Amino acid sequence: MNLTSTYLKKIIQDKATELGFIKTGFAKYDILENESAKLRAWLNEGKQADMVWIERGFDKRKDVRIIMPEAESIISLAFNYYTPFEHDESKPKISRYAWGKDYHKILKKKLKELCEFIEQISTSFPSPLLKGEGCILCRAYVDDGPIMDKAWAVRAGIGWMGKHTNVINPEFGSWFFLSEIITNIEFDSYSEPTEDLCGSCSLCVSACPTGAITDEYVVDANKCISYQTIENRGEIPPDIDLDGWIFGCDVCQDVCPFNSPKHNFVTGEEGFYPSKVILPLTKGESVRQLADEGVETLNNMTEAEFAEIFANSPIKRTKFKGWKRNLHLCN
Ligand code: B12
Numbered sequence: 642m643n644l645t646s647t648y649l650k651k652i653i654q655d656k657a658t659e660l661g662f663i664k665t666g667f668a669k670y671d672i673l674e675n676e677s678a679k680l681r682a683w684l685n686e687g688k689q690a691d692m693v694w695i696e697r698g699f700d701k702r703k704d705v706r707i708i709m710p711e712a713e714s715i716i717s718l719a720f721n722y723y724t725p726f727e728h729d730e731s732k733p734k735i736s737r738y739a740w741g742k743d744y745h746k747i748l749k750k751k752l753k754e755l756c757e758f759i760e761q762i763s764t765s766f767p768s769p770l771l772k773g774e775g776c777i778l779c780r781a782y783v784d785d786g787p788i789m790d791k792a793w794a795v796r797a798g799i800g801w802m803g804k805h806t807n808v809i810n811p812e813f814g815s816w817f818f819l820s821e822i823i824t825n826i827e828f829d830s831y832s833e834p835t836e837d838l839c840g841s842c843s844l845c846v847s848a849c850p851t852g853a854i855t856d857e858y859v860v861d862a863n864k865c866i867s868y869q870t871i872e873n874r875g876e877i878p879p880d881i882d883l884d885g886w887i888f889g890c891d892v893c894q895d896v897c898p899f900n901s902p903k904h905n906f907v908t909g910e911e912g913f914y915p916s917k918v919i920l921p922l923t924k925g926e927s928v929r930q931l932a933d934e935g936v937e938t939l940n941n942m943t944e945a946e947f948a949e950i951f952a953n954s955p956i957k958r959t960k961f962k963g964w965k966r967n968l969h970l971c972n
Pocket residue numbers: 675676677679680683692736737738783784785786787788789790791792802805806807808809815816817818819820857858859860862865867868871872888889890891893
């Protein structure tokens with residue numbers, strides 16, 4: 642066994658843990674043949690709705706060497722965003738990933754630090770781990786490039802893809818973001834995939850309010866409330882009932898046994914806690930008195946207030962027009 646590689650993986654993992662990532666896995670570079678064939682079928686069936694950018698980046702999604710020709714390994718990382726609050730069903734609902742600050746910003750900073758750490762130690766781990774001469778190269782992504790985050794997470798043993806198509810870890814459930822570092826380091830061994838533990842369960846499929854999980858492991862974005870409230874720039878089809886959701890949807894993950902209280906543990910990242918304007922939409926005695934005021938604020942925001950209040954939030958993605966449309970449909 643190459644101890645140098647094993648030790649390098651360990652110190653990368655330790656640094657990632659220090660930065661707050663709950664799970665780190667290592668996948669060997671490969672062309673994503675199986676996953677991209679399924680992606681192709683999904684696109685051919687029009688399940689991407691208006692997200693034309695998925696089709697545009699198809700070749701890169703299939704082969705990360707188009708992005709980084711030196712790629713030898715993909716380090717996949719999971720970051721918990723669970724906070725100890727629940728949706729108040731009597732209020733408009735926002736998916737928990739968007740309660741706090743924008744995860745792209747928070748995680749990109751951490752990934753930059755991790756990349757710098759890995760690059761710095763390149764002098765201690767010379768050429769045997771690298772193809773050809775040169776230094777360690779790292780490129781980080783967190784849902785901001787044409788990379789199949791879930792496919793790499795599955796290959797790197799972060800978890801399995803559940804029937805709702807989110808990646809689930811047997812210990813941590815699925816309330817985590819995925820990110821990855823593409824690198825030219827060639828490790829001597831890689832993580833083992835995690836067993837699919839969905840078994841005969843199909844709670845997510847039957848709980849989805851719009852029937853968007855059209856088959857086990859397949860989500861049709863056209864029917865998904867998350868797509869409709871976040872990505873759709875036009876009218877929401879009249880047959881889609883948003884079921885009180887004004888940004889994203891958590892139903893398929895809320896019902897999953899792997900997200901039961903026993904699995905849910907609280908994130909150490911304060912930035913993911915509900916912001917002041919969102920807190921009143923969650924349950925809890927301490928926020929009760931703020932509740933009506935909070936809903937008023939949401940309903941009556943001007944465009945300038947929307948831009949200011951959600952400047953650092955994922956919610957700005959729906960734009961003011963989408964925000965008003967969603968609120969209107971849920972009131
Ligand atoms: C496009 C997109 C969406 C779309 C499409 C959803 C989807 N299922 O792909 C919409 C807007 C609907 C969406 C919604 C959400 N998203 Co989103 N989304 C993405 C994005 C940008 C690309 C995903 C993609 O490539 N989809 C295309 C389809 C083809 O991919 P797929 O479902 O993964 O396809 C696989 C399976 O269908 C499977 N498959 C197909 N057929 C079959 C048949 C069998 C038998 C089997 C076993 C498998 C199988 O193989 C395919 C290839 O691996 C990623 C970020 C990224 N860059 O990867 C985030 C990402 C997937 N989203 C994320 C999140 C958090 C969400 C939401 C939970 C947000 C919310 N609360 O509203 C919801 C969840 C909805 C859901 N049930 O999936 C996280 C998921 C984290 C995790 N733990 O897995 C990601 C990874 C972002 C991130 N970096 O953290 N999202």
